[in-house]
Amino acid sequence: MEREPVLIAGAGPVGVVAALALAQREIPVKVFEAAGQVNDAPRASTLHPATLELLSDLGLLNDVTAQGLVAPTFQFWDRPTRRLIAEFDHAILKHDTSCPFVVQCEQHKLARLCIERLKAFQHAEVNFLSAVTSIGDSPNGVEATIAASSAERSVRGSYLIGADGGRSTVRKALNIDFEGYTFPERFLVLTTRHDFARAHGVAFRAYFSDPDEWAALFKVAGNDGRAAWRAVFPTIPGQNDEDVANEAATEARLQKFFPKSGRYEVLHRNIYHVHQRVAARFQKGRIFLVGDSAHVNNPLGGLGLNCGIHDAVLLATLLSSVLLGERPRSDLSQYEAIRRPINIEYVQQQTIANKKRLEEKDPATREANFEALRKISKDPVNHRAFLMRTSLLESVRKRIPE
Numbered sequence: 001m002e003r004e005p006v007l008i009a010g011a012g013p014v015g016v017v018a019a020l021a022l023a024q025r026e027i028p029v030k031v032f033e034a035a036g037q038v039n040d041a042p043r044a045s046t047l048h049p050a051t052l053e054l055l056s057d058l059g060l061l062n063d064v065t066a067q068g069l070v071a072p073t074f075q076f077w078d079r080p081t082r083r084l085i086a087e088f089d090h091a092i093l094k095h096d097t098s099c100p101f102v103v104q105c106e107q108h109k110l111a112r113l114c115i116e117r118l119k120a121f122q123h124a125e126v127n128f129l130s131a132v133t134s135i136g137d138s139p140n141g142v143e144a145t146i147a148a149s150s151a152e153r154s155v156r157g158s159y160l161i162g163a164d165g166g167r168s169t170v171r172k173a174l175n176i177d178f179e180g181y182t183f184p185e186r187f188l189v190l191t192t193r194h195d196f197a198r199a200h201g202v203a204f205r206a207y208f209s210d211p212d213e214w215a216a217l218f219k220v221a222g223n224d225g226r227a228a229w230r231a232v233f234p235t236i237p238g239q240n241d242e243d244v245a246n247e248a249a250t251e252a253r254l255q256k257f258f259p260k261s262g263r264y265e266v267l268h269r270n271i272y273h274v275h276q277r278v279a280a281r282f283q284k285g286r287i288f289l290v291g292d293s294a295h296v297n298n299p300l301g302g303l304g305l306n307c308g309i310h311d312a313v314l315l316a317t318l319l320s321s322v323l324l325g326e327r328p329r330s331d332l333s334q335y336e337a338i339r340r341p342i343n344i345e346y347v348q349q350q351t352i353a354n355k356k357r358l359e360e361k362d363p364a365t366r367e368a369n370f371e372a373l374r375k376i377s378k379d380p381v382n383h384r385a386f387l388m389r390t391s392l393l394e395s396v397r398k399r400i401p402e
């Protein structure tokens with residue numbers, strides 16, 4: 001067995017899930033994170049059944065559930081008329097999965113949980129303020145240059161995992177194209193205390209179709225145990241941050257969405273660029289890309305992080321088997337062969353379709369979309385098939401490596 005550690009660039013949720021999965025198989029790991037702490041900006045919160053199954057195998061399910069909110073259902077609404085169009089219930093998957101529900105758990109909580117668990121392993125370390133600045137690959141191993149507080153050092157490893165996010169230094173160092181496009185509009189996320197469930201009957205995850213301004217709502221547990229809601233809206237291309245996020249503009253936007261007496265209490269205002277991109281390759285020699293460094297997508301459907309966790313677990317399974325001598329090294333090619341097509345077929349296609357459905361302008365197409373969703377929700381066979389796909393269960397069941 002090669003004794004050198006697996007090096008991981010990035011302690012985001014995907015990097016540390018990979019680290020934990022490897023460490024639990026007795027594989028030494030070293031994680032290098034450029035920032036001083038886990039990023040707690042409001043990003044992913046939706047963990048789908050297929051991901052919960054994997055987190056359960058890693059022993060994380062109870063903690064993730066305790067720190068999050070169980071969301072059995074999600075809804076589609078027509079925003080202009082505030083009509084509920086269809087509701088989907090994961091309970092219909094009770095014969096398909098041990099986790100027939102979604103857990104809304106903020107991604108920084110998952111990352112912190114993994115980092116906490118890694119402390120139990122002597123062969124695992126997580127280094128903050130340690131950016132991977134360059135990488136090298138040879139037939140016998142990898143080498144990474146780590147920049148930490150003005151000093152640079154070189155670290156050797158058996159393999160390297162680039163889990164360093166959408167702007168991945170690892171991907172760029174490997175000269176791998178990030179194929180796809182960036183949307184002209186950005187997405188605004190407003191976090192508010194207003195209880196949309198109590199006031200309007202909104203499920204903990206809900207999507208609002210609107211030809212002028214679609215929206216999405218997610219309830220999260222919050223850090224202080226006081227729940228909050230994240231409302232996502234598109235912005236007008238070219239609008240600057242101040243125009244989008246000033247207090248009067250965000251208040252007006254929320255009042256237009258659901259009018260209420262008194263002002264909205266807004267906790268955070270965040271604006272994100274949104275992309276649909278997939279790396280041309282997920283592996284070069286002993287170096288791999290996982291999570292956002294390999295693929296990015298719009299957040300409608302809550303699939304990006306989920307797909308990244310699936311990458312991390314499959315890669316850790318393959319790498320640990322190879323390092324423990326249970327499989328030939330050539331099996332590592334299964335990682336890209338399985339994960340890249342799954343991302344394109346399930347995550348890219350689905351998130352693009354989700355966005356199109358929410359922003360559809362043609363009245364006849366909008367009504368046809370609503371009718372289709374209603375029909376699916378009312379028919380148990382189609383309801384189940386729809387959720388098998390949106391929960392990513394279909395994608396993981398389809399391609400389990402031998």
Ligand SMILES: Cc1cc2nc3c(=O)[nH]c(=O)nc-3n(C[C@H](O)[C@H](O)[C@H](O)COP(=O)(O)OP(=O)(O)OC[C@H]3O[C@@H](n4cnc5c(N)ncnc54)[C@H](O)[C@@H]3O)c2cc1C
Pocket residue numbers: 009010011012013014015032033034035038039042043044045046047107130131132133163164165166168169170187189272290291292293299301302303304305306307308
């Ligand atoms: C508004 C919004 C909502 C979203 N909602 C969902 C959702 O509900 N469900 C879902 O599945 N996905 C969602 N996503 C997507 C999700 O947030 C990302 O897919 C997820 O963060 C990817 O995790 P990651 O670990 O791959 O990358 P990141 O979270 O970006 O982590 C990468 C880490 O690498 C570090 N790093 C960068 N460069 C280096 C370097 N050179 N050396 C060392 N470290 C480095 C960074 O500091 C960072 O900590 C959402 C995204 C947004 C923007």
